[in-house]
Amino acid sequence: MRPQPTSPEHLLGLARHVLDIEADALRTMSTRLDNGFADAVQLILACSGRVVVSGMGKSGHIGGKIAATLASTGTPAFFMHPGEASHGDLGMIAPNDVVLALSNSGESSEIVCIVPLIKRRGAKLVAMTGNPNSTLAREADAHLNAGVDKEACPLNLAPTASTTAALALGDALAVALLDARGFSADDFARTHPGGSLGRRLLVHVSDVMHTGEALPRVGRDASLKVALFEMTKKGLGMTAVVDAAGRSPASSPTATCDARWSIRSTCSRRRSPT
Amino acid sequence: MTPNPKTIRADELAVAAVEKMDTLKINGLLVVDADNALVGALNMHDLLKAGVV
Numbered sequence: 001m002r003p004q005p006t007s008p009e010h011l012l013g014l015a016r017h018v019l020d021i022e023a024d025a026l027r028t029m030s031t032r033l034d035n036g037f038a039d040a041v042q043l044i045l046a047c048s049g050r051v052v053v054s055g056m057g058k059s060g061h062i063g064g065k066i067a068a069t070l071a072s073t074g075t076p077a078f079f080m081h082p083g084e085a086s087h088g089d090l091g092m093i094a095p096n097d098v099v100l101a102l103s104n105s106g107e108s109s110e111i112v113c114i115v116p117l118i119k120r121r122g123a124k125l126v127a128m129t130g131n132p133n134s135t136l137a138r139e140a141d142a143h144l145n146a147g148v149d150k151e152a153c154p155l156n157l158a159p160t161a162s163t164t165a166a167l168a169l170g171d172a173l174a175v176a177l178l179d180a181r182g183f184s185a186d187d188f189a190r191t192h193p194g195g196s197l198g199r200r201l202l203v204h205v206s207d208v209m210h211t212g213e214a215l216p217r218v219g220r221d222a223s224l225k226v227a228l229f230e231m232t233k234k235g236l237g238m239t240a241v242v243d244a245a246g247r248s249p250a251s252s253p254t255a256t257c258d259a260r261w262s263i264r265s266t267c268s269r270r271r272s273p274t
Numbered sequence: 275m276t277p278n279p280k281t282i283r284a285d286e287l288a289v290a291a292v293e294k295m296d297t298l299k300i301n302g303l304l305v306v307d308a309d310n311a312l313v314g315a316l317n318m319h320d321l322l323k324a325g326v327v
Contacts, residue, residue, distance in 0.1 A: 206284040208324045209314030266319045
């Protein structure tokens, strides 16, 4: 190891260099997109089972995120570790599933060795690799080309630009599927009930309103005293004023400020000499 | 009392109630059905409690 300077200028220069390489990688990938992408989308749309995402190392981490994104956007999916697959987890795959296998080289031994078993099960195989001539790409029913010219790592070794490319291509896949399925914001909310977005899209007036005994209401002929007692008891700071049938065209709420104003005007009228 | 009070329908989103109250600068709404009959009431505290604000 040979330590390098750590001045802000040097560090910012390096960061910009990395971001530029990764941005260029995405632009290049966009121009390289081919019908393999459309084939993959059609395969997944026709799939009645799940999308089983798999990958080793960094591809595995990206695969985990792709599975989560697919699941939350209308495509049931989960991640299967390729190492565990050959020790029993292959049982996670059913004949009507689609396996999405990620490997930048397309030659990761843990993945390549389970390919024949995936096929024997009858599941379809979509490969996302950086090499269309790799074993995995050739064996797949559809190939997603996530190839990059170089990594952002100065040694061209650590998966950096290639993982960014795979992550972005996974997003493109999820968005294409979401669009094809007509997935809406409401559908998204249904898988996010714990988030503020879910609450905003799922909670209706009927879920939060006061009803029955908790609903403050008085008749149109009720005295101000009765109305004030009703407001105090039900704690909404107002009461509805309804007609005999409980109909609303004739009803009106009496807000506490109206009541206070009314009391004050009454008191001042009493105090003023007539 | 306030004649012709501001109302909202029970099947609307709670967020719509927030927007209505915000626009009208009020802190409570009556809830009515399709026939304009009173079915409920809510105020800003209910919406805060539900986490939609």
